[in-house]
Amino acid sequence: MGVEGYRPPVVIDGCQYANWDREVFEQMRAGGVSCVNATIVYWENTRETLTRIAEWKRHFADNADLIVHAKSAADVHQAIADGRTAVTFALQHCSPIEEEIDLVEILHDLGVRYMQLSYNNQSVLATGWMEAEDPGITRFGREVIAEMNRLGMVIDMSHSAERSTLEAIEISTRPIAVTHANPITWRDTKRNKSDAVMKALGESGGMLGFSLYPHHLAGGSDCTLPAFCQMVAETAELMGVDRIGIGSDLVQKQPDSVVDWMRSGKWTKQTNASLTWPAPTSWFAGNHDLPGIAQGLLDTGFAKSDVDKIMGGNWLRFMESAFEPAG
């Protein structure tokens, strides 16, 4: 394994969700991946989230030669020095805090470093992109943003709707992230982000991770690497080259039933049993393909120093401040 291509000193992926096993962790090493921000839950409640964290503890114990849990940027630096891949914990929805603000700190203690204020639906904090209406950040949402700001947990608005996202950027006293999305002008789905959101995100010191999930790509599974890299170049113009990174939304080894889980959770009796995973692009099917993207960015005309930023340097610099408790 290990695709040809430029190998940046730091490679960080802002969003992945695999049926994690040793082979996946080996692919991380083959790809020279410094850090993966791992989705640990979608719709799980508190108790279920603890089980997901416990499963990760087993992964770390069983694969200590390959991966290590990171709670700080210093942990990521250490992982790089040790030749291991750091794994940060992310929640795609706020269900793990179960309407209890003190659980934000409990989950932070356990190593959670990113939380989406909503997944696709209206949450108690913010609105998801699939709702018809978006009233913005709720009363509880304002409290949770303040608490995440205090602790150094990153607010992620990847699946949130437009107004909620803009308000989160405005209300948060610290930069936020959209860990996995692309410009809506490139692939027209409300799941992607408007120029207004991306500009506000960039101006506030936030980060956008570019998604490689086919439903977020122009042309879907047929999207080419040059087309993807051209989109990155245009977004760099809009947001600044310091505000962008990779957030591949890579899914590996998950059965098709997980698509239904992501879509339907526990909130509807209408299942989508016919849903399947989209085929990956020919040039990105796993962590081992990340060097190929670095090479594609070079080929598109990015300076090597900018490729280094986009492939991981920006995420690492972001983590260096974002994971620190409020001063």
Add this chain to the structure above:
Amino acid sequence: MGVEGYRPPVVIDGCQYANWDREVFEQMRAGGVSCVNATIVYWENTRETLTRIAEWKRHFADNADLIVHAKSAADVHQAIADGRTAVTFALQHCSPIEEEIDLVEILHDLGVRYMQLSYNNQSVLATGWMEAEDPGITRFGREVIAEMNRLGMVIDMSHSAERSTLEAIEISTRPIAVTHANPITWRDTKRNKSDAVMKALGESGGMLGFSLYPHHLAGGSDCTLPAFCQMVAETAELMGVDRIGIGSDLVQKQPDSVVDWMRSGKWTKQTNASLTWPAPTSWFAGNHDLPGIAQGLLDTGFAKSDVDKIMGGNWLRFMESAFEPAG
């Protein structure tokens, strides 16, 4: 105990929340109360709700001469025949279903017959009256309304905001309830209901329970019985005398700390420790005072047959259909 006044054949209170004990149950009998719809939780999650239900099982076992759990209108009729007070279970918020639609049926199996789609804040189903914005019923909200319609669990919008309430009336295929509120034109708080809501509620076959909580009364704790009864008469004109009842929101024996619990739940670190219960009116401090209200309605000019409807007949007729599973 037992205040002077007309004693209707059926007396039903659509909302109470006491620190329940035998003395309170004795007051129910003294007041000739046929049925009380008891709030069993405000912000509790699933597991905590099971404990609240278990506590009620102890109340029923220890006070079997006074009270009995009612899951159907037939149970209420039987309680009346037996000289006991029937108790129905109500949730003031949807937190007990924890974003899991199948838990609606689980809670229904355990005897829950009313659920508010939101308390004061934005919920995953609908919007509470204290939010600045009200986007209406959410995607999940539509699913839960259909499930409650199927099972025969009553949708209660007492604490919900205007648009959400109107949409719930529209989306629900069965009549809904506002178990405890008054007209906003009488006491100007967004917690009370507009003419538009009350008309839509009445026209759809729903029920409004008049609140006796001082914050919902014109003049607060100084509100007079004739003023209250005059408001009832005017609302009867608006909604129809078949669509109104009592939903006193009576709170007994709760410490002031419970006001903070109702207001802050677990969703904010800002406590309201200085909040206290408002003093009750001179004419309504407990179940034993309900006959006095019946007398007040007679004195205001209501026919005895209409007083019987308002004091309990309407709620009983509503339950006869609303608690049945969908045909």
